[in-house]
Amino acid sequence: MKFSQRQEEIIRIVKKKQPITADAIADHFQLTKSTLRSDLAVLSMVGILDAKPKIGYFYTGENIEPLWADQFADLTVADIMGSAIQVSPDTSVQEAITLLFLYDSGSLYVSLPEDQELLGIVSRKDLLRASLGSGDQAGTALAVIMTRMPNILVTCADTPLIEAAKILVKHEVDSLPVVEDLKHFKILGKLSKTHLVRLFVQSLVSEEDL
Secondary structure (H helix, E strand, O other), X not given: OOOOHHHHHHHHHHHHHOOEOHHHHXXXXXXXXXXXXXXXXXXXXXXXXXXXXXXXXXXXXOOOOOOOXXXXXXXXXXXXXXXXXXXXXXOEHHHHHHHHHHHOOOEEEEEOOOOOEEEEEEEHHHHHHHHHOOOOOOOOEHHHHOEEOOOOOOXXXXXXXXXXXXXXXXXXXXXXXEEOOOOOOEEEEEEEHHHHHHHHHHHHOOHHHO
């Protein structure tokens, strides 16, 4: 499994200084702990790292399953996915920006109301690029700037969670549209790194500590 450059560096640090806390790892990168949560969650989920509350992270190795792997072995994307924010192709850039802030979302899925089939995706980066472009693009339709199918990574609701997590890591994306099947691409929800992080944290601490 291929990891990002930052994830490779995290592995190196943990191997050298284990046990090491998330705060100490973040200090090494001069980043906030929240910025690294997704990377730490993925590395733990695939068995590279293990963590103990109030102690820190340990290196376990690729061939060693994490202590809680059996608990989540049967989980699918449907078990933890969240809601997707859908908009129509004629939604304006200005309207889309408002929706992103309103729902605190990183992306919007473009579809037609009658079938909810995924046509495209618009990210914060796309909207920022459109806002900073020449001319007044506030009224530009999302159909003009969106990334279109089939150039979008997707996952299905019944996909094993670990397989979907591998897609997120391999392609270094923050989220995946969850679709009904790979023929019609009806949107069912969204799987993000945040969902994986939440699952990881819940596996380590009690509900009272959240």
